[in-house]
Amino acid sequence: MxxxxxxxxxxxxxxxxxxxxxxxxxxxxxxxxxxxxxxxxxxxxxxxxxxxxxxxxxxxxxxxxxxxxxxxxxxxxxxxxxxxxxxxxxxxxxxxVAADAQLTVEIPVKFINEDKSQGLKLGGTLNIVRHTVEMVVPASNIPEAIIVDLEGAGLGSSQHISAVELPAGCTPTITDRDFTISTIATPGGGAAAAEEAEGEE
CATH class of the missing domain: 2.40.240.10 (Ribosomal Protein L25; Chain P)
Incomplete structure (x- = not known):
């Protein structure tokens, strides 16, 4: 560890x-x-x-x-x-912390390839619904961040936890739904999109 x-x-x-x-x-x-x-x-x-x-x-x-x-x-x-x-x-x-312990930790969310998102290129706005995700992780392998890849993400798209490649042995504490991490709102529709995404939670 x-x-x-x-x-x-x-x-x-x-x-x-x-x-x-x-x-x-x-x-x-x-x-x-x-x-x-x-x-x-x-x-x-x-x-x-x-x-x-x-x-x-x-x-x-x-x-x-x-x-x-x-x-x-x-x-x-x-x-x-x-x-x-x-x-x-x-x-x-x-x-x-014992070496074999499982911990519940808030893991930061990190976004990559924002320059390759079609929606952001067209003037959309990245609305971050969750800056961190609470996860159960092994004490010996706590990830620095959860990586959300925005390559190809279009206007009106949502990035859900199911689309994220999670580190080995790590699971979200929310298991009853495919929760939203972020959305790419159309120009001028940022606030409404953010409220809609938060309503899902």
Missing amino acids: ANSYELKATVRERAGKGAARAARRQNLVPAVIYGDKKPAVTINLPFKEASMTLHKGGFLSHIGTIDLDGEKITVIAKDFHLHPVKDFLMHVDFMR
Whole structure:
């Protein structure tokens, strides 16, 4: 399992808001590691390194390593909190990840061959209905993106999940319908097309 980042951490002996505030005053980010049928552990992360990792992108879909006083723990970030005004990192929730685990992750959608879409060449507009797709994926093979190929896509066309070649072992959490990822609206009809596609959801 290839891990995309590693953060050093120390154990936070006390839980609660007071201990978290004390950590922030020391330029640390309070966090918790839970899951894998083991007790939750409260930790502190260095603010600079944790913030840089967050802003690299893909924080909630990349496997990482927490070096907790020499013990290497494989994790995925499940949630984080930013200061409502100053926008700095305030807290992170990590889940332990076993090598054979299946994870539910939001995978970004990436579009290719927009220059080869007949509809876009004719002045159509690409309306993105889903910027991410929630999928069940193996922890050892989390895809960076779902690729939607727009080559040949015409005016009024819709791109559905069934037309996407999904990475091995990855399945959408929505299984009861062939949901829309994007549409190519006719010139002047973008808003209506987007509303219609969203109505399908």
